[in-house]
Amino acid sequence: MNCFTFNHIALSVKDVDVSVLFYKNVFNLEEIKNTASTSKTRWLKFNDDRQLHLIPRPDSEIKTNKAVHFALATLNFNAFVEHLESLGIDYSDWRNTPKKDYIRNDGIKQIYFQDPDDYWIEVNNDY
Template sequence: MLTFSFNHIALSVKNVNQSLEFYQKVFQLEEIKNTASESKTRWLSLNEGKQLHLIPRPNFQIKVNKAVHFALTTSNLDSFISNLKELNIDYSDWRNTPNKDYIRKDGIRQVYFQDPDGYWIEVNNDI
C-alpha cells in the first residue's frame, strides 16, 4: 500500500511580492529558497518541511469560493484573531457572519478570511 504525506500547496498570485508580504505578516512565515528553479516563484516554510509556493501569474484570472480553501491550525486562536484585527483583515465564520468565529459540531473553532488574490484561508484550533 502506498502512503502519502502533505508536501506543499501552490497558489497562482497576481503580485508575488504583495502575497509574500501578506503571508509573512499574517502567519510570520519565513521565506525559503526556491530549490526547484530560477523562476520568480517564492517559497515560504510552513514548518516541518511543509511549504507554501506563490507562483506569479499577473494576467491570470483567479476564481475562488469558500469551499475551496486551505486550513492551518494554531494552539492560540484568540491571539491569531487579535492579530487579524490589528492588521485590519476582515474574517468571518463559515456562514459569512462578519468578525465572528464558528464552533463546529466537533468543538473545533474556526475563522475564514481571504488573501490579496481572494483565496480562502481557514484557521482553526484543531490541535
C-alpha cells in the first residue's frame, strides 16, 4: 500500500491579496513562489513545509459551515488566542460561544474563527 503525507490545502478566495495578508498576519506564514503556473494563485508555507494555496475566484460564491474546516495545532495555544485578540479577530468554541475555548473529551483545547472568505479554521493544542 502507498504511504501518503499531507502536501497542501487550496482555498478559493475573493481577494487573494486580502487573504494572503490575513494568513501572514495570523499564522506568520511565509509566501513562496507558485512553481506550478504563472496564474495569480499565491502560495504560503507553514513551518513544516506544508502549503496553503490561495486561488483567486472573485466572482465565485463561497459557502461554508463550521463542520467544513481545517485545523492547526500549536504548543502556544494561550499565546495564539491573545494574538487573535490583538488582531481583533473574533473566535468561539464549537457551540459558537464568543471568546471561549472548548475542551474536548480528550482534554484538547480548541477555538474556531473565520478567514476573510468565511472559511472556518480550528486551532487547538493537540501538538
